[in-house]
Amino acid sequence: MVAMRQYQFASFGLDQLKITESEPPAPGPGEVAIDVRAFSLNYRDLLVVKGLYNPRLALPAVPVSDGAGVVASVGKGVTDVREGDRVMTQFVADWTDGPFEARHAGSTLGTPGPGLAAERVVLPERAVVPMPDGYDFAQASTFPIAALTAWSVLVTEGKIQEGQWALTLGTGGVSVFAVQLAKALGAKVIITSSSDDKLARAQSLGADHGINYNDNPRWDKAVLEITGGRGADVVVETAGIATMTTSMKATAAGGLIGVLGGVTGLSGEVQIAPLVMKRLRVVGVLVDSRAHFEELSAFLAEHSIEPVIDRKFRFDELPAALQHLESGGHFGKIVVEI
Ligand SMILES: NC(=O)c1ccc[n+]([C@@H]2O[C@H](COP(=O)([O-])OP(=O)(O)OC[C@H]3O[C@@H](n4cnc5c(N)ncnc54)[C@H](OP(=O)(O)O)[C@@H]3O)[C@@H](O)[C@H]2O)c1
Numbered sequence: 001m002v003a004m005r006q007y008q009f010a011s012f013g014l015d016q017l018k019i020t021e022s023e024p025p026a027p028g029p030g031e032v033a034i035d036v037r038a039f040s041l042n043y044r045d046l047l048v049v050k051g052l053y054n055p056r057l058a059l060p061a062v063p064v065s066d067g068a069g070v071v072a073s074v075g076k077g078v079t080d081v082r083e084g085d086r087v088m089t090q091f092v093a094d095w096t097d098g099p100f101e102a103r104h105a106g107s108t109l110g111t112p113g114p115g116l117a118a119e120r121v122v123l124p125e126r127a128v129v130p131m132p133d134g135y136d137f138a139q140a141s142t143f144p145i146a147a148l149t150a151w152s153v154l155v156t157e158g159k160i161q162e163g164q165w166a167l168t169l170g171t172g173g174v175s176v177f178a179v180q181l182a183k184a185l186g187a188k189v190i191i192t193s194s195s196d197d198k199l200a201r202a203q204s205l206g207a208d209h210g211i212n213y214n215d216n217p218r219w220d221k222a223v224l225e226i227t228g229g230r231g232a233d234v235v236v237e238t239a240g241i242a243t244m245t246t247s248m249k250a251t252a253a254g255g256l257i258g259v260l261g262g263v264t265g266l267s268g269e270v271q272i273a274p275l276v277m278k279r280l281r282v283v284g285v286l287v288d289s290r291a292h293f294e295e296l297s298a299f300l301a302e303h304s305i306e307p308v309i310d311r312k313f314r315f316d317e318l319p320a321a322l323q324h325l326e327s328g329g330h331f332g333k334i335v336v337e338i
Pocket residue numbers: 041042043044145146149169170171172173174175192193194195198213238239242243259260261262263264285286287288325328329330332
């Protein structure tokens with residue numbers, strides 16, 4: 001490769017995304033260079049480019065937080081990764097194993113770490129994970145964030161058991177994986193959406209019940225009815241402040257809410273009575289460690305879980321792909337192929 005293309009933004013806004021050409025980066029000691037073959041979009045990428053994720057972000061920056069590709073070369077001292085390996089990225093690059101630490105937060109890909117909207121990217125060896133067999137690059141690019149976040153709530157934190165109830169909100173990337181994973185784990189699943197068509201699609205993937213949150217603003221009551229008054233054992237809280245109180249009301253006593261997203265906003269009023277009176281556990285989730293990604297990867301392959309890709313775009317269509325994400329019309333993941 002003599003020159004490589006990447007997206008950069010020098011000021012905030014989707015219209016500020018520009019393709020630039022540069023010399024391909026070479027790996028230093030302990031690093032690997034990856035030819036990116038596909039990346040998937042996460043809601044975070046939209047916020048990063050618009051300046052809503054970190055308004056003080058150092059610019060110019062390269063966006064996009066996860067992807068998959070082929071190892072082009074490895075630096076000195078790299079032992080576990082070889083040229084030609086098919087790999088996925090580990091979003092919290094420095095979080096290899098064990099409990100999350102404050103220092104890990106500064107190592108996320110797609111700012112402040114390297115972004116995947118590039119033909120070649122250099123990452124530390126520890127920030128790549130082998131792709132599971134049986135998946136192509138587009139499919140594998142959906143695993144590092146959306147699938148791993150759903151896994152983090154359901155398994156790492158929720159320890160969901162066969163026969164328990166999972167509740168997941170909306171039909172975006174994380175939530176659709178939550179349906180597929182929860183079913184494969186033997187749980188029962190309730191999903192909410194603004195669209196009856198999307199609910200029908202979620203049910204065809206295995207969701208046991210779908211609730212339209214627009215038609216049914218007190219969807220917590222519907223969850224209690226479906227679960228015989230018990231509530232959901234584990235809640236995948238993707239939607240944020242506007243749904244938090246209702247989510248708590250929909251959770252079983254002692255149940256767990258994995259708070260991970262804020263599509264409806266990050267701050268506002270929350271009622272704490274259901275939290276206290278039901279002794280709920282509310283856990284913040286920032287994807288998961290590399291060790292848990294490896295566990296998830298094996299689980300995906302073992303259960304032949306096929307990611308739901310709403311639409312694929314070409315590299316030069318990234319701004320349009322982000323607009324598609326912003327429109328909320330999608331179901332599952334949006335992928336860009338190189
Ligand atoms: N902390 C982490 O580790 C982590 C990891 C990944 C994602 N996230 C965050 O989690 C959220 C979801 O991410 P994503 O990538 O899955 O997003 P996405 O694909 O853009 O999906 C967003 C979905 O949210 C749903 N939604 C909007 N308003 C809702 C409401 N009031 N109630 C229920 N659902 C609602 C919509 O579903 P319908 O169209 O079906 O209504 C929409 O499709 C984002 O805030 C993202 O930043 C966090």
